[in-house]
Amino acid sequence: xxxxxxxxxxxxxxxxxTTGEIEGWSRHAWxxxxxxxxxxxxxLKMAKMIAEQPGIENTAMFKQHYLAQWIIDENKLLYxxxxxxxxxxxxxxxxxxxxxxxxxxxxxxxxxxxVCAYSPFDPTLYYVYAFAKSKMLxxxxxxEISIIRQKYDIRxxxxxxxxKEYVEEIRHRTKLPLxxxxxxxxxxxxxxxxxxxxxxxIRILNICEPLIAELRTLxxxxxxxxxxxxxxxxxxxxxxxxxxxWRKAQNYLSKPREIKPILTPEQQAEALFExxxxxxxxxxxxxxxxxxx
Numbered sequence: 001x002x003x004x005x006x007x008x009x010x011x012x013x014x015x016x017x018t019t020g021e022i023e024g025w026s027r028h029a030w031x032x033x034x035x036x037x038x039x040x041x042x043x044l045k046m047a048k049m050i051a052e053q054p055g056i057e058n059t060a061m062f063k064q065h066y067l068a069q070w071i072i073d074e075n076k077l078l079y080x081x082x083x084x085x086x087x088x089x090x091x092x093x094x095x096x097x098x099x100x101x102x103x104x105x106x107x108x109x110x111x112x113x114x115v116c117a118y119s120p121f122d123p124t125l126y127y128v129y130a131f132a133k134s135k136m137l138x139x140x141x142x143x144e145i146s147i148i149r150q151k152y153d154i155r156x157x158x159x160x161x162x163x164k165e166y167v168e169e170i171r172h173r174t175k176l177p178l179x180x181x182x183x184x185x186x187x188x189x190x191x192x193x194x195x196x197x198x199x200x201x202i203r204i205l206n207i208c209e210p211l212i213a214e215l216r217t218l219x220x221x222x223x224x225x226x227x228x229x230x231x232x233x234x235x236x237x238x239x240x241x242x243x244x245x246w247r248k249a250q251n252y253l254s255k256p257r258e259i260k261p262i263l264t265p266e267q268q269a270e271a272l273f274e275x276x277x278x279x280x281x282x283x284x285x286x287x288x289x290x291x292x293x
Contacts, residue, residue, distance in 0.1 A: 007069060029068045042066070076222075078230055079239065080194040081215035087203045090117065090126055094153070097126075101148055102158040102181065102244035103141075104237040105166065110134045113144055114211060114241035115152055118251035124201050125251045128152070130208035132238050138166070142174055158244045181244040187220075187228055193246050202246070211238040 003025075005014050016022040018029065032042040046066055049056050056062050063069040090097070097117040104112045115129035129148065136144070148154065161167050161180035171178045196202045204212060218239055219231040230236065263271065 006065060007063075031068050032066050076219050077216075078190060078218040078220045079215045080197045081204075081212075082197075084200060085197055085202055085204050086206045086212070087126075088206055090128055090205065091122070092119070096121070098156075098250075099128075099152040099154050100156045100158060100245050100248050101145070101152075101154045102241040102248065103145075104160045104181075104240045104244070105163060106134065106237055108134060110235070110237045111136045111141060112210070112237040112241045113148060114208075114238060114245055115148060115154070116242075116245040116249055117152075118249045118254070120254050121257040123251055123254045124203055125196065125246060125249050127202070127204040127208055127211065127242065127245070129205075130211035130238055132210040138169065138173075142170065145174065145176070156248055158248050160240070160244070179248070181240075182247050186230070186243070189243065189247065193243065196246070201251070211242055214239045215242070 003014055003017060007015070007018075013022070017025045018027055020027065033039045033046070035042075046057075046062075049062070096119050098119070099115055099117045102114050102116070104110075110132040111134070112132040113129070114127065117126045117128055118124075129152070131144065131148075133140075145157075157176050157178045158181050159167055159170075159178050160183075167178060167180075170176075193202070204215075206212070214234075214236060218234055218236055220228050221231045222228045
């Protein structure tokens with residue numbers, strides 16, 4: 001079998017065999033200028049393109065079609081994630097946060113488990129845990145939930161409820177208050193979430209590898225510009241759980257923690273004096289008499 005093609009935006013089976021992710025294939029790659037029969041033509045064409053459109057050599061299209069490089073056009077990404085959203089640890093202490101576990105279900109496809117956290121004093125939503133695995137039995141899933149609960153004080157459980165009987169069985173066996181994930185208006189919801197990614201109101205621990213991998217590669221289908229949709233056939237289970245958690249979180253209600261100023265002894269005495277004045281103000285027209293009696 002021989003597979004021949006050009007790199008594109010979809011990281012499909014062809015991508016996996018040409019990058020070595022799937023073993024057993026002999027891999028060969030050439031730039032357009034490597035063919036001796038067309039090298040002169042493409043060198044001139046590429047030089048003309050760069051001269052007429054400076055910077056085009058840095059675009060995904062140029063690197064894919066002329067340099068045979070696998071690179072995704074960021075303009076076609078569904079989620080506006082970047083390395084600027086990554087952090088190495090959760091700020092502060094765990095006790096300051098409310099943790100949410102969101103789950104997406106599958107069998108041949110993966111089941112995913114994502115934990116996010118928010119604080120009443122911080123407008124940022126933090127993603128701290130990500131796990132995904134296919135062909136998990138119900139006992140395996142319940143065990144994974146138990147492992148997560150040992151690590152985090154989960155206050156809300158959000159789950160894909162497409163398979164209602166399955167979810168009800170989990171609810172019955174775990175006695176957990178499982179909430180059905182909201183799924184309506186997905187693309188518009190993702191657009192709102194993207195604002196938080198761009199403004200860094202969403203931060204993701206760099207250990208959340210399954211989630212990060214999906215956010216880096218999921219594409220949007222704009223074949224119909226009036227009705228864009230998620231590109232079909234992509235692995236998106238962690239990203240869906242990511243979205244469920246974002247819908248549930250209430251980090252937008254946060255207020256900065258009040259920091260009381262440190263008073264000098266003189267300021268403390270003055271504050272005490274003012275407090276006593278207010279305390280007796282309703283008992284005498286001249287409260288200073290009462291204070292000094």
